Amino acid sequence: MPTRYAQRMAKVQPSAIGELLALGADPSIISFGGGYPDATLFPAAQLDAVFHEIIQKPGGASMQYAPSNGLPRLRDQIAGLMTADGMSCTADDVLILQGSQQGLDFAARMLIDPGDVIITEDPTFLGALIAFEPSQPRYAVVPVDAEGMQTDRLEAILTANPRAKMIYTVPDFQNPTGVTLSLARRKQLIALANRYDLIVLEDTPYRHIRFTGENLPTLKSLDTEGRVIHLCSFSKVLVPGLRIGWAVASPDILACMGLLKVAADTQTSTLNMAAASLFLDRYDLAAHIATLRAAYSAKKEAMLDAIRQHLPQDITATDPEGGLFTWLTFSEGFDTTDFMRRVALPQARVAYVPGATFFPLTPRANHARLNFSSPSLDAIRTGIAALGKALYANH
Template structure:
């Protein structure tokens, strides 16, 4: 058989780092690679009680089909969480997704024709690029600094790209850099989107995991023209295995995304939606998130302290106010992918994500993303120490 694949599959390729990260799954390797929360902090007992109750519910409602846009009570609950975060909405404004990753896919399929331009941060979330590629976009990229996407550069990029259709951003504790978009730049981004009539795709999986600094309004709360699609998720603040995410958007946009939802999978798991909903009814999500914030803040500090102690002085690491990641910058000419393959994995027994793959247009090899949330404090110290020794011994890769 010789399948004739659609042209859209040309850009749907395995990640160049997939093989390296598969090696990083070896239990003898300390992996700072995945964007994983700490599994020891999952509310396992509460979820066990929740699932037992809903499975035994009279009539088996939790095991039956459900509305494609999600269980009404869960949508109301999420609307309440969003309203408390400054985005006044009702359950009718919420679409339940199979993780917020599904929202990235739907937004691109809804808005992007081949050759249309998606504007992203540079670097940006690798998973978003994977979701966008089947829609065959072109990219325009905006550099980031400690205050997030540089909106002065964004203004020039939008003027130079009349086929721009969407701005994609992670404004809070961005993946991979950990930086946060300042309030002034949030306002400027919305003003530019209004001026150029663009949709803004706001991705906020880490928003609630703030350790320090001022709580900033979402882009959706600053949106006066209904052009922001806000994506949220329980993956980082409850458990990723539930695969519960959501979109909040203007009615016309949400209706179109709902049609794509029906085509993609009919609905998100009724059982998992019911479990998330009952958890929110019975337990204190805010208290659980407070526990995560305290634990992850400590892990970040331990990792950054170890980097300062063990790494060569010319390597810099971002110091995020929240989230799960720090972003390393090495000297120009250093190849983080080659170093991981040839030194970090086989010798130091440490894995990370090489940074080149996060750049949509021009890969830059002298970066890497480290996750600090998944490993224990002891593993963080041990892994960073081993990585530092390897870097001192192999400075030229």
């Protein structure tokens, strides 16, 4: 019996490269594909201790239902972290989410009617497009260069798209390119959002994993009109399995997202919120993040060294100041999806994410996203050398 699905499901389709990425999960393949943190650096012993402690605590509060907008203590701790990052706020300004991914879903559901326009970077985070798609948006895209979204192109795009309601950006160490939005462009983006009455969805899961350079102010800290929804997450700096992210936004927006939270899942797991909260009380998150920074920075250097040494000279790689990814650009006409299927997986035994999938409107085939946080240093060197060999053999 054919099911009469709602229209919003029309574009909710499995990823065209899902089958290719599934092949990358084969343990005999070196994967630069997923956006995974390094599991060997998970603070497992500390999490073991905090989970034990919260479960043993008399009264069973950590196993009980909790307020839908999050445990008050955790909201307060997160407000402290956000305030330290230049976004002065209190617990009331924080909504705990099931990962920042849930904030992407809520933002679209809250703001987008079918046919409304979401402006994104080009390329952008695939998971955001997946979250936005059920709201049936149209997209307008802004190209990205070494300083992030080219905001000088934004005004023309806004004039051409009067139904633009929201602009989605990953300003720090963007997924997939690794680039960071410059300060001048941050200011220009906020000025245009004010002028064109846009909500800015600022997604910052990598922000605290900076290797070099100075921290730039968040868009939220530059927000004068309550237009920025700031999303952040413990996924990359603690563990993704906790599924804890949060939104900081103006009271009316946060209240609206809070209603969607009740509808979606009532609340984020009490156990996981209580564990995260006790972790912050007992241990030094900043010190843990410093360890991650050092490790990922060394891995990035190893990957870029190997790329310089082994890949054909016409292939360029971004040199991110933080985060988890570098972005390769091959010569025009090179198709990274086809190469992965025919050569990289079966011969080089290496996986990456073909770049075409990150472009909302017009896929460009000559890019690839490489993750350096998850593979070991050895795997990075071996994998890039194998990729280089395969590229020379098939160039």
